[in-house]
Amino acid sequence: MQMEWPPIPPTTTGPRGRCPRCGQGHIFNGFLKIRPECEVCGLDYGFADPADGPAFFVICFACVPSVLLGVWLEVQYSAPLWVHLLVTGPFMLATCIPPLRPLKGWLIASQYFYKAEEGKLARTSPAPKKV
Numbered sequence: 001m002q003m004e005w006p007p008i009p010p011t012t013t014g015p016r017g018r019c020p021r022c023g024q025g026h027i028f029n030g031f032l033k034i035r036p037e038c039e040v041c042g043l044d045y046g047f048a049d050p051a052d053g054p055a056f057f058v059i060c061f062a063c064v065p066s067v068l069l070g071v072w073l074e075v076q077y078s079a080p081l082w083v084h085l086l087v088t089g090p091f092m093l094a095t096c097i098p099p100l101r102p103l104k105g106w107l108i109a110s111q112y113f114y115k116a117e118e119g120k121l122a123r124t125s126p127a128p129k130k131v
């Protein structure tokens, strides 16, 4: 029996870690480990390959507040190294680790929604024969 699944926008399923097809099952088996398949609809997550995408977005955007904090502490107070280890370091972890899972879920759901996959060569007709 083939069931029809209405398209669900990836912004509503991925950040919550829900299956991009049914919206009920879970994508993750742990913090960032992807399940082999959805436990509700059976969608095979073999297609899911966000690679370094979540880390890229965290590096580009989520690190900005911690860098600003570190620069501000240094410029304003000439903070010693131990202050940066106790303040800037934990702040950086607190701003960089939590967004990883929603970003990874969003990228996986977007991969499914937009049918993104590795590029392939498409041949429309066989090569012409030489006479």
Ligand SMILES: [Zn+2]
Pocket (backbone or CB within 6 Å): 019, 020, 021, 022, 023, 024, 025, 038, 039, 040, 041, 042, 043
């Ligand atoms: Zn599912």
